[in-house]
Amino acid sequence: MSEIIQLVYSNENIFIWNADDWLKLRKEYRIIGELLGCLPKTPRQDILLGLPLLLSPEEAKLLIEKGFAKLIQYPCIKKKPSETLKKLFHEFREKLYLDQEVCLRKQREKQISGMMDKIVEGKRRKILGLQTTKKKMRKPLDKETLEKMKSVKIDTKLLFEEEMSKLPKLDRNDALIQTHTAHPWVTKEDAEEVDWNYPETEEENLRYQVFKDLWEKNYYITDGEKFGGDFLVYPADPIMFHAQFIVHCQKRNEDLSVNDIISVCRVGCNVRKTQVFASFSPDGETINYQSFQWADSNAL
Structure with missing residues (x-):
């Protein structure tokens, strides 16, 4: 059985903070929601958005009713961080910094190894008093100069360490900071289920029943x-x-005027979509649909 997804209730809104849960909702349950967060690498644009995912009340209610998810909240998040949590945070930040230093060094080692032939050539040129600019190094050397260069012995291991020593120590202010999309230290014991009453009104019930009926017809x-x-x-x-x-x-x-019908149908015609009005059947058990289009609409 698939693991139940945790919907996080906060300030009367319902969010998904976990990327795996977001993907599962979309692929397995046809729940789209609305992404609200900025992307860590491109925070100054609003074309593509990231986590958290905001769920509509209808989406959340359907997931809970079908047994795919449960609604929870984390009271501990509203409290002042404990000393234990602060310690975990600082340890994580230090580990992140040290890991970046290792990655930076490995990248530099790879870079130097790939350029070692040119570095050795440049070192030999310096010893012989030859120019080492890119333009001069592209020009072919005469046979005598080439023989002299080949005769110059270079300790490549020592030269490699010399180049590596030029790598500056990573400044802590330049280190990358991880933006968490889920609380890294919250446990299941910290969560408590929320008693959520939805739908409460006639309008909310109609919206939910329409949403549910369309979802059960395999639409997104x-x-x-x-x-x-x-x-x-x-x-x-x-x-x-x-x-x-x-x-x-x-x-x-509820009465619907001719002007209202005309206005919504014009919108539908312009965007090439069919306007549909959904309401309860006379017995209140099922949903009835009535569609409207212009007679000469190209959307057919």
Whole structure:
């Protein structure tokens, strides 16, 4: 059985902080959510975003109801860090710094090894008083000079250590800092389940039942606010397909004016999507759908 995903409840929002959980939600459960965080390597752009993943109430409720996830919170995060936690943090930071020093040295060793022939040649030129600029080194030498260079003995091991000694010590201010997307020292014992009441209102119940019904029909669903709807519905992963439908959750007995219908249909026509109104059936047990399109719409 697949491990239950932990949804983190914080400030009345529900997040996913773990990258493996994000991938699992998308690939196995068709849950998209909304990425909010900046990417560590490109923090000054907002085109591509990273963790945390914000889940809609409908997405979270579905995951909990289906038994795929549970809602938890970490009270310890709101408390002042203990001395033990501070010690763990400083030990981790020191290890990260030392690991970077090792990586930097290994990279420099690899770099010098790949350039050793040129370094040896440059050393021989210096001993013979020849110029060592790139332009001069590209020019061919006469036979006599070549023989002299070959006769100069170079201790490559000593030269290698000499080049390595030029590598400056890594300044702590220049060391990379890891940005955690999940708390590295929180344990399962630190978590407590949240008693979450959703849906509470008639509107919330309609939205959830529509979302659930579409999900059970194997669609991918995202928020539809950018096109004036409640949901956007995709035939497969949104990274590969455009949405087919803009879904509006409508109370069964709520009046909808002709102007409202015309306005939403124009939006759907312009973005080549079908406008769908979803409401409860007369018995309140199932969801009914009614779609609208312009008669001459190219979206057909």
